[in-house]
Amino acid sequence: MRYLSSGESHGPELTVIVEGFPSNLKVSREAIDGALRRRQMGYGRGYRQKIETDTVEITSGLRFGKTLGSPITIHVVNRDFAHWTDRMSVWDEEPENNKRVVRPRPGHADLAGAIKYDHEDVRNVLERASARNTATIVAAGALAKQLLEHFGMRVHAHVVEIGGESVADEKLPRDWDAWVAATEASDVRTADEEASTRMKKKIDEAKEAGDTVGGVFEVVVVGCPVGLGSYVHPDRKLDGRLAGALMSIQAIKGVEIGLGFETARRFGSQVHDPIHYEEGRYTRPSNGAGGLEGGVTNGQPIVVRAAMKPISTLYNPLESVNMETKASEKATVERSDYCAVPAASVVGEHAVAWVIADALLEKFGGDSIEQIAERLQAYQERVAKR
Numbered sequence: 001m002r003y004l005s006s007g008e009s010h011g012p013e014l015t016v017i018v019e020g021f022p023s024n025l026k027v028s029r030e031a032i033d034g035a036l037r038r039r040q041m042g043y044g045r046g047y048r049q050k051i052e053t054d055t056v057e058i059t060s061g062l063r064f065g066k067t068l069g070s071p072i073t074i075h076v077v078n079r080d081f082a083h084w085t086d087r088m089s090v091w092d093e094e095p096e097n098n099k100r101v102v103r104p105r106p107g108h109a110d111l112a113g114a115i116k117y118d119h120e121d122v123r124n125v126l127e128r129a130s131a132r133n134t135a136t137i138v139a140a141g142a143l144a145k146q147l148l149e150h151f152g153m154r155v156h157a158h159v160v161e162i163g164g165e166s167v168a169d170e171k172l173p174r175d176w177d178a179w180v181a182a183t184e185a186s187d188v189r190t191a192d193e194e195a196s197t198r199m200k201k202k203i204d205e206a207k208e209a210g211d212t213v214g215g216v217f218e219v220v221v222v223g224c225p226v227g228l229g230s231y232v233h234p235d236r237k238l239d240g241r242l243a244g245a246l247m248s249i250q251a252i253k254g255v256e257i258g259l260g261f262e263t264a265r266r267f268g269s270q271v272h273d274p275i276h277y278e279e280g281r282y283t284r285p286s287n288g289a290g291g292l293e294g295g296v297t298n299g300q301p302i303v304v305r306a307a308m309k310p311i312s313t314l315y316n317p318l319e320s321v322n323m324e325t326k327a328s329e330k331a332t333v334e335r336s337d338y339c340a341v342p343a344a345s346v347v348g349e350h351a352v353a354w355v356i357a358d359a360l361l362e363k364f365g366g367d368s369i370e371q372i373a374e375r376l377q378a379y380q381e382r383v384a385k386r
Ligand SMILES: Cc1cc2nc3c(=O)[nH]c(=O)nc-3n(C[C@H](O)[C@H](O)[C@H](O)COP(=O)(O)O)c2cc1C
Pocket: 046, 107, 108, 109, 129, 130, 131, 134, 249, 250, 251, 252, 253, 311, 312, 313, 314, 335, 336, 337, 338, 340, 343, 344, 347
């Protein structure tokens, strides 16, 4: 299964084509729209989200709401394009009419991208580098999530840290449904109200100072069968594939699986999960591995964390250089978010769902939902005998 996305942040639309998705899954368009809405929300977002109401139009790959096995084309309109038609014209080339962006913003692809692609106007870089494109990750991932849900797997993300303010470990939710409900009710997507107040204060502080903050989110997958991914070759290791999917989200600077970086500070006996055999099945009393050993799922919940750097555009800008005159000047200020960790957690949730669904299809093949179901059931019967 693969997907390809396109679209500039202030162009007419974003497009995603999903290929290799199995046939006969009844798809909920409302669920995709719901996921897109969740991505738009969160304390610290900028004015753009008041303009956009992301919803999908699906123009291929479905018939009467069921997948056909053919490529699925999804469109998300950029409502803001209406305000940018001159500056974002696809055909007319009148750069004189354009106010060019020439003072690259530190932390963005602006400078390196302009040099790499020979652009005089940094807008030619920032339009595609923008995290607006994360709507396409969510749209494709929302399809993947529905596939996983069909087979009893659930994926959810929550925010565990913003600007150094974190959710206390003992407050990390244990009950799945209560956790999801609490996360969704929170405007910073954390189930700990007290931490949420501290996080919002940090975001307010940053906003007041013309500054920005980052944070950490966690994605959890439950119901995954043992044996997705493989230890036999580097590019088949599921831990590497998950890390790659999360790291390629804009502004993600670190990924941890299970105890992650903490493993480096502990003795082995405090890191690895003992193996027991109880009531006819293998059990693990802890999950420091975060559900992955040797790049293979071990049947425990998958737990992955990602660290997001503070938003790059600062209203109180850092020093930059005018690329035309080479004079030292302040960086360009583009309309911006102050904190997008809650939004990024929704993106991460869908990036993870995509990778897991892809691994599920690899293991169980199948062009249709029915074929996958047969193979999954046969496999689970085998696993039960081990
Ligand atoms: C959901 C989301 C929203 C973002 N919003 C903004 C924004 O409003 N302004 C900004 O400067 N950067 C924003 N970013 C981050 C930039 O896109 C990112 O810093 C830039 O692409 C470079 O990141 P990289 O070096 O990790 O690739 C956002 C990122 C995400 C995931």
